Amino acid sequence: MYNILVVEDSGVVRKVLGKLLGGMPDFKYVMCCDYAEAKAHLETDEQFFAAIVDLNLPDAPSGEAVELTLQHKVPTVVLTGNFDESLRTNLLDKGVIDYITKDSRLAYNQVVNLLDRLRKNLAIKVLVVEDSVTSSAYICSLLRKLQFQVLTAVDGVEAIEVMEAESDIKLMIADHKMPRMDGCELVKNLRLDRRFQETVLIGLSSSGDGILSAKFIKSGANDFLKKPFYHEEFICRIFQNLESQEMLEQIRQAANMDALTNIYNRRYLFDRGEEMFFESQETTVAMMDIDNFKNVNDTLGHKAGDQLLQQFASILTKHFGNDLVGRYGGEEFAIISNRDQTTFCVDMARFMTEVRNRVFTEFDLNVTCSVGVCTTHKPSLSEMLDTADSHLYRAKHSGKDCIELCA
Numbered sequence: 001m002y003n004i005l006v007v008e009d010s011g012v013v014r015k016v017l018g019k020l021l022g023g024m025p026d027f028k029y030v031m032c033c034d035y036a037e038a039k040a041h042l043e044t045d046e047q048f049f050a051a052i053v054d055l056n057l058p059d060a061p062s063g064e065a066v067e068l069t070l071q072h073k074v075p076t077v078v079l080t081g082n083f084d085e086s087l088r089t090n091l092l093d094k095g096v097i098d099y100i101t102k103d104s105r106l107a108y109n110q111v112v113n114l115l116d117r118l119r120k121n122l123a124i125k126v127l128v129v130e131d132s133v134t135s136s137a138y139i140c141s142l143l144r145k146l147q148f149q150v151l152t153a154v155d156g157v158e159a160i161e162v163m164e165a166e167s168d169i170k171l172m173i174a175d176h177k178m179p180r181m182d183g184c185e186l187v188k189n190l191r192l193d194r195r196f197q198e199t200v201l202i203g204l205s206s207s208g209d210g211i212l213s214a215k216f217i218k219s220g221a222n223d224f225l226k227k228p229f230y231h232e233e234f235i236c237r238i239f240q241n242l243e244s245q246e247m248l249e250q251i252r253q254a255a256n257m258d259a260l261t262n263i264y265n266r267r268y269l270f271d272r273g274e275e276m277f278f279e280s281q282e283t284t285v286a287m288m289d290i291d292n293f294k295n296v297n298d299t300l301g302h303k304a305g306d307q308l309l310q311q312f313a314s315i316l317t318k319h320f321g322n323d324l325v326g327r328y329g330g331e332e333f334a335i336i337s338n339r340d341q342t343t344f345c346v347d348m349a350r351f352m353t354e355v356r357n358r359v360f361t362e363f364d365l366n367v368t369c370s371v372g373v374c375t376t377h378k379p380s381l382s383e384m385l386d387t388a389d390s391h392l393y394r395a396k397h398s399g400k401d402c403i404e405l406c407a
């Protein structure tokens with residue numbers, strides 16, 4: 001749980017924030033109506049993930065509560081009725097994360113969404129690629145304030161090395177002019193690599209070359225920032241690009257996964273399976289089917305049938321986590337693998353033993369499955385699936401609970 005400190009004298013605003021924060025499963029909050037109360041909380045052992053602080057409080061009329069939370073190193077968002085340009089700059093310079101004015105109801109959602117973004121950022125790695133030490137330090141400090149995990153590189157060549165070593169970097173911010181490999185070249189190289197198709201790439205330059213933003217985007221960057229940039233512009237661009245990417249991931253996830261079993265669906269099996277098939281001459285395809293599954297539905301109901309499918313899929317993933325496992329349809333599953341065929345078959349035998357030896361669903365059911373395997377390379381994946389399916393059919397007709405293998 002992430003603890004949020006709210007320092008706000010208006011009861012209405014506290015109520016609105018309490019309702020919004022209460023609706024976020026990862027947050028709990030402490031409400032304070034003045035400086036003294038906030039000070040008392042900050043001086044205990046209580047840890048705060050972030051603070052939402054009003055500028056004008058009865059016992060602290062000039063932003064003293066903001067100074068207080070910053071002194072206690074609590075990431076602070078100012079929420080105020082005042083909009084004053086010089087005050088805003090002053091607060092951002094002091095280190096507040098953002099300055100949000102209470103000019104509409106949306107401001108409250110904005111502040112809570114910002115805190116949720118900070119929570120998500122804790123798990124996100126960002127690579128800053130910049131040869132200027134001062135500029136790199138400034139960008140890194142902004143990113144750390146936004147709770148990201150920050151890595152650095154001084155040019156395109158080093159950036160590629162870091163990207164390869166840390167495969168889970170989600171965002172890269174790269175300057176243009178750098179020794180050895182410039183920003184556009186770096187972006188182009190990364191986009192040629194299948195592993196970095198989803199990484200958010202943002203170009204950066206102080207150059208007066210107006211066409212550079214287009215060059216970056218044409219090279220494959222998601223966005224471009226011109227130095228010097230406003231603090232808010234930096235935050236908006238970074239967050240907006242990350243959120244678009246996350247939304248895309250959710251859509252892709254929904255399109256590729258089977259909703260009941262949470263393993264890949266038939267469509268993804270074919271899409272990714274085709275790629276795997278063309279990557280290797282040693283593809284193995286297995287089709288499997290739970291024996292007498294219809295009986296479970298007929299005697300115990302569809303809910304028990306669904307539960308059995310979920311538990312069966314989870315054991316399958318446990319044994320074949322390094323292969324492509326998907327639900328082919330109904331109670332039929334498929335596995336596509338490019339690893340050594342002998343170890344694959346040994347794993348299949350182990351899997352079938354586990355299925356035989358455990359009980360499923362709240363009804364403690366004993367279950368078996370039949371498997372057809374095709375290890376012979378065919379002209380297409382679909383022919384391999386058909387062959388595995390005909391072997392599955394033979395396994396069913398040889399009494400079930402067995403593997404039929406084609407050499």
Ligand SMILES: Nc1nc2c(ncn2[C@@H]2O[C@H](COP(=O)(O)OP(=O)(O)OP(=O)(O)O)[C@@H](O)[C@H]2O)c(=O)[nH]1
Nearest residue numbers: 289290291292293294295297302305306330331396
């Ligand atoms: N609960 C549940 N049942 C499903 C789902 N999809 C398909 N089925 C049922 O799965 C059953 C498949 O039955 P059959 O093809 O006759 O297979 P079986 O009973 O396993 O017989 P054998 O394959 O010969 O061992 C049908 O009753 C379908 O309605 C699902 O998502 N949930």
